[in-house]
Amino acid sequence: MAVHDFSEELIQQGIELAQTKNSETYSPYSHFAVSAALYLNDRGLFVPGVNIENRSFGGTICAERAALASAISNFGSKDFGFLVLYTEHEPLTPPCGICRQVLAEFCGPEFPVIMVNHKGQRRDMLFSELFPLPFDEF
Template sequence: MNKDILFSEAEKAANYSYSPYSKFRVGAALLCADGEIITGANIENRSFGLTNCAERSAIFTALSKGKKEFKALAIHCPDADYPVSPCGACRQVISEFTESDFPIFFSGNDKNYTESTIGELFPYNALDELRDQ
């Protein structure tokens, strides 16, 4: 897996963000098991509860295309001075479709990324126990 390519795709995806309220653009690039990279951007709404994050946009698009196995996720936020990790809702969705060792890379405007896993970001996932039964 080439992290530079994944981050480049996440960076491009951030350009498609619709974020007129927060001015906080986010792009995500999801590497599927077959090698395809599917991107997503955050899409805001006046009613913030209806906003969809970049990570979920990418995952939902992949699932809608029949993709069910994923290798890695890169997230880029060009409007932050720090690496931006997935929010709680995104962590929940990511954990639904990946194993605990699933790699997640995230960055801010300096493009230095932080590397983690969904298990580190979302520990004690009850689904892990159900999957093991």
């Protein structure tokens, strides 16, 4: 059963963009390159993001948050369709906890997250499966 209604052609465009951008990460400390492609429904385009590490690990920006920040700052868009994450590692890499919480601010439970790697392994999940209990009230 599909977890989204996006065409496979569109998903493949996102995968190809994320894969291409993977060589642009800055990950000299962990050597764990992650790239993302965030689809903007209202613009009909993808915004890429890559992880950018820092010696002070708390200053590291993950690919997911880089894409989200770029979408908002460059396009004013918060109408996100789906997210593709690409790594050259096994097993497939889901968003970290901080990214899940940040995504929860903008993405509903039905938001698709598509994880892929260099071996062509892929898993499509709903955001609610990745993060069933976000902190969303205070």
